[in-house]
Amino acid sequence: MALLFYILSILNSSLYAETILIQSHYPNSAYITQRLLPFSLSTNSGLKIENIRLFGTEDCQSLTDPFYPTIFHIYCFQPATMSVTAECRDANNQPVSLSLGTIVVTDIGQTATSSPTENSSPFTKPGGQ
Amino acid sequence: MPIWLPGLILSAFLYQNCGGFLANKSANIYSYQTAPTFFYDVQLAKVTVDSALRQSYQFDIAISYAQNPDSPLTYQMNFSTEKLNPVCPRSEGTLQADGKHFTVNCLIPTEDSLQVELIMVGPNNETVTDRFRF
Numbered sequence: 001m002a003l004l005f006y007i008l009s010i011l012n013s014s015l016y017a018e019t020i021l022i023q024s025h026y027p028n029s030a031y032i033t034q035r036l037l038p039f040s041l042s043t044n045s046g047l048k049i050e051n052i053r054l055f056g057t058e059d060c061q062s063l064t065d066p067f068y069p070t071i072f073h074i075y076c077f078q079p080a081t082m083s084v085t086a087e088c089r090d091a092n093n094q095p096v097s098l099s100l101g102t103i104v105v106t107d108i109g110q111t112a113t114s115s116p117t118e119n120s121s122p123f124t125k126p127g128g129q
Numbered sequence: 130m131p132i133w134l135p136g137l138i139l140s141a142f143l144y145q146n147c148g149g150f151l152a153n154k155s156a157n158i159y160s161y162q163t164a165p166t167f168f169y170d171v172q173l174a175k176v177t178v179d180s181a182l183r184q185s186y187q188f189d190i191a192i193s194y195a196q197n198p199d200s201p202l203t204y205q206m207n208f209s210t211e212k213l214n215p216v217c218p219r220s221e222g223t224l225q226a227d228g229k230h231f232t233v234n235c236l237i238p239t240e241d242s243l244q245v246e247l248i249m250v251g252p253n254n255e256t257v258t259d260r261f262r263f
Contacts, residue, residue, distance in 0.1 A: 025168055025193035030230035035191065036158060038168045041197055065166035068195065075158045108174050108189055 022086065022100055030119065032108045033076045039100070041070045044093035057082040060105065076105040141169045167202070167249045168193045170188050173263050174232065184237050186263065191230045192249055199226045200252045206244040211262075216243070 025038040041047055052062035052072050059078035065071035072086065084100040174187040194200040205221040217235035224231075237243060245261045 023198055025195075025198040026191045026227070027227060027230050030189075030191040031170065032189065035170045035172065036160075036168065038193060038198075055144070061158060063159060066159065067161070071195070074157065108172055 001071045001120050020088075020096070020098060022098060028104075031103060033079060033105060033109075035075070037074045037103075037105075038065070039072055039074070040068075041072075041086065041088065041098070043070075043090075047096070048089045049086060050089055050095075051087040053084070053085045053087065055083045056080070074103065074105075079107050136194075165195050166251055166255045168195050169247065169249060171231070171245060171247060171258065171261050178263075182239065184239075184241075184243075186235045186237070186243055188233045188235070189230075190233060190247075192224060193229050194251050195254075198229075199232060201225050201235065203250045205248040206233055207248075208237075209246070210237065210242045211242045213244070 020041060020043045023042065025041045027041065031037060041049065048069055049064045049072050052064070052074070054060050054062055056073065057076070059079035059080045060074055060076040060082060062072060062074050062084075065073060074084065081102060081104045083102050086098045086100065088096045088098065090096050169192040170190070172189045174189040176187075177185045179185065188206075189203075190206075192202060192204055194202050201223055203221070203223045205219055207215070207219045208217040209215050216237045221231045235243065235245075243263045245263065247259050247261070249257045251257075
């Protein structure tokens with residue numbers, strides 16, 4: 001699926017391996033400045049986000065969602081290209097570091113978007129309804 | 130008065146103001162007051178005015194079901210002027226996992242502010258309505 005960023009098998013202990021999925025809520029085309037960009041971590045066991053590190057930019061901020069402990073957000077004030085690493089703790093309280101790779105955030109209007117397929121209303125007549 | 134005192138006071142004042150500015154930037158990023166059912170954002174991409182003084186608004190919208198970004202959801206957008214006169218046909222549809230970013234256009238006949246009502250319905254019929262003014 002296009003939204004999948006990264007599938008990583010971690011915790012190379014002799015007991016088990018854990019699969020963690022980092023998933024963007026929005027497609028890449030929605031990565032524009034002044035927009036909160038949500039990402040979800042899903043795993044087959046407990047996982048808690050401790051810190052999100054952004055490399056290569058000073059124009060963006062990250063935060064863990066105050067209501068959903070496995071969701072974090074990135075917000076950029078200016079266009080930016082960055083690499084993102086999530087530092088987490090697994091169910092056994094072991095540190096886990098996950099890389100999302102590179103994310104590019106542009107100004108609005110500089111990304112390719114599509115109109116929804118159903119019943120959309122591109123450029124309508126004045127006084128439409 | 131020592132010659133360095135004004136500089137010290139100015140430095141302390143500027144330092145405090147920078148700190149406050151950064152704190153405010155952080156506080157404004159997350160706007161949800163309670164656990165959101167949807168993550169969503171409506172931004173005005175551009176406004177153009179034609180020779181008949183009609184204003185064309187283009188909106189850039191992203192919506193996702195918070196607890197599961199794979200869940201499909203439906204949306205409806207209604208447009209009206211500041212005096213609540215409806216303009217532009219409503220935009221509505223179902224958004225699948227990969228289609229949660231789209232643009233919508235609205236052309237209004239006169240110079241007026243535009244109100245946008247966004248209604249989102251989740252997989253369990255959870256409904257959230259928000260309104261924006263442009």
